[in-house]
Amino acid sequence: MRTAAPHVGAGHAPAPTARSSWPVELDRVCVTYPNGTRALRDVSLRVEPGEMVAVVGLSGSGKSTLIRTVNGLVPATSGTVRVGPHQVTALRGRALREVRGHVGMIFQGFNLAERVDVLHNVLVGRFAHTPAWRSLLGRPSAADRELALRALDSVGMLEKVWTRAGSLSGGQKQRVAIARALTQEPGVMLADEPVASLDPPTAHAVMADLRRINAEQGLTVVVNIHLMDLARQYTTRMIGLRAGEVVYDGPAPDATDADFEQIYGRPVQPRDVLGAGA
Amino acid sequence: MTAVDLAGRVPARPRHVVRTALAVAGLVAFTVATCLPAIGGVELDLGSIARYWRNGADKLAELAQPNLAFAPRTVAPMLETLQMALVGAAVAALLSVPLTLWAARATNPSTPARVAVRTVVNVVRAVPDLVYATVLVAMVGVGALPGVLTLVLFDVGIVVKLVSEAIDSSDHGYMEAGRAAGGTQTQINRVTALPQVAPLFANQWLYVLELNVRISAILGIVGAGGIGRLLDERRAFYAYGDVSVVILEILVVVVVIEVLSNLLRRRLV
């Protein structure tokens, strides 16, 4: 299998389009875990619709927590989170699931069901829009199927539709995961260290995919990343987190090494950059 | 080599004298207590073995001469045994799927529901197979029905416990993706978790099928159908040549089923 993923788009159908792009707004959000760890301290920020934002910080800085408060996977201890027209922090149960249905998310570990074929992994993205009995019977509606196939086509994975996810390469898995998120027809796309498990060329290809989705569809993208060069190259705005607090917020391409040292709280090291890829 | 004074420089050997002594003393005390007939322990009556070993040897000698002419009469009961084993395993397989997903932390985040299912399963597992058979025979009468019910209860206990523990000890990243996409736990379980854990189930189902053949061979002793009834009947008539044929047949069938299920298992995993 080729390792370098081709750039999405050329020769493929366009990705399923978001109905509308949503802003994300955090107001004085604190998260304290049951074991006493204070992961976020009084974080306030606003991401405009169609922005592509990098959240930068060392591991343990609260990046993962921040991104998970947006779709309520981690409930905020205090403060409010708004996504588009919804106040996530006020919702529970069915209403919360409905909002999550419109917020796409991709993960460092891809989080695919490895023994399940690609199509059904992608159909996970339709959960919130599918009646329970359809999921129980394993019979997707024609429209859901169409959305899933179109999303797969847009990341160049259509020919793998019947392959088990476990037998794909890392880059292919992440593209299937992107297709899963696109199938949700999201208003916001969240990405938690999407390239940390990939080799450099594949990492660049996946970042380029996210960039292209953002550019073509105007979809809001929030991506957690710890590599300086990827943040500079692919995103427009950068938010720096240290010990659960926002310590930097500015345009990403112009961020200097000094800015990164301020975010990391230590001198820049070679492992903070990925290096040239494809 | 020059003599170096090591005294005082050798670190003291770490010992848990008290702990080890207590553990050994406890073990010995428990063992002795289990061998005191006065309080209900086992009487290690080696004298009786010395006196009566000939009885056992005679019996073994008789068993060593299987009466092969009896073999045709064992076919029907043996078939019944196999049918009971298969039906019991199949019913248990159907019941075990929802119960297992209910009993595993990964597939059921609700603690009260999980604890309830686990408690019931643990109680079911604590009753030995033949005890079920004895009580069920008294309830629903002699025949294959109490046998099948016994096997179902026994199998469900094993499958639910082993598979739910296996589910909990493995990683389930796809659950987070399902939740992030707004799925309910039921949707996540059906579409992703079930195919993911299917091999665990298949493995245990084959295992209980093997166990069932073994158990259903003896269930007849308490009247629950199968070849065990024949075994008990021939023994009551002191027809050890016939008993021997039955035992041999059980051995052969158990080994054949074990080989077959190992072949299947290799293909499934």
Added chain:
Amino acid sequence: MSAATVTSPRVDPPVTRTALPPRPSRLWPTLWALVVGAVVLAAAAGLSITWDELPALPGKVAGYLRLMFADPSWDKLPRALLETWRSISMAWTGAILCVVASLPLGLLAARGVGPAWLRLGLRACFAVLRAVPEVVLALVLLTVTGLTPLTGALALGIAGIGTQARWVYEAVESVQEGASQAVRAAGGTAAHVTRWAIWPAISPTVLSFALYRFEINIRTSAVLGLVGAGGIGSMLSNYTNFRQWDTVGMLLIVVVAATMLMDTVSGAIRRRIMEGARVRDVGRGA
């Protein structure tokens, strides 16, 4: 409820059918499922069960359960506790017998310890022992030791050897080669290798398996009581035959409670043993 669901979906041209690779054939899995289903149904139909009585079954069983557990009779509790202890004794002595016999036998049957002919012979014996039900063994032993708990203990001890010895040789074979090679390189004999390389590596596993044997025996000892080896099983069998359901209910409660208690205690000790082993492995043990 959400604003986003209000907008109508965009109409895109459908993905052309030719672009979609053909779905792999589902013929064989479907055929297999049908065959298995048919065999199970045939087996069920062949059983001498009067199926039309089945709907009445739950009510019937519920009635008996009420008889047993609505008001269990506690008069015979002291006797039941004594018989329980007898069953536990049977299980424990049986476990000790089994472990003591299976350790050397299992070691000899491990690859790289004994000669090949001995290994294959022993493994064949273990396989046969695994296939013989304990109850059948007990029936033979009854003629020597009579209707006593000793019969039960012997049956448990001998019947368990098949499985227990297999666990031992599997544990030995999973030991890393390194330690054995080091002992051999230093001029050690087979006995040295066993004592200083194999035993330290397998002892936690073997001890844990020994306790597990005890847990298994607890269940089986009740079964052996049913064929006359004494203990709680004999008592249960008697009162079931007398149809004294309130006493049967009490006895079942005692069996379940005793089994779960023993499982918990033995399981806790097993976990301690295995955790101790892990700590020593990383060299943090003091």
